[in-house]
Amino acid sequence: MRRRREIAFSSMDPRIDADHLGLFKLLDRMATHRRAGDIEELNPLLDELLEHTFDHFAREEQMMQTWGYAGTAGHTQEHEAMRKAFIESLRRVVKGDQPVPAFIQHARESFTYHFETADMVFIHWLQTHCEAEAGRGSSLQGQT
């Protein structure tokens, strides 16, 4: 399962891969705190997860803008919906309305879906775009 996940998330961009793997490692660490009494230990992990997720989304959005990716608006909207759902879900956990295992399961599923769809579409576009740019660069060099 883990091996499949790592292969599926191999985007060829080390920073994005590190971000995605970091998110899942955090969720794995959180999964070891399942009892209600673990909330004290869980709180810093929840803060870390929130910060890591938001930093990652911002990094991706910046990258998409920098490269002039046509799907930037749609991808950013998806991030925004995930930010809202994430905060709402965290509120329920903190109030004790949602059990931690259910929160982790939901976060894992929504991250996985996003990484395997929107993120992969962007990464594929980026790779194709960079290869085309590199090809143009080498043919220009060849002409001089």
Ligand SMILES: [Fe+2]
């Ligand atoms: Fe991502």
Ligand SMILES: [Fe+2]
């Ligand atoms: Fe994304």
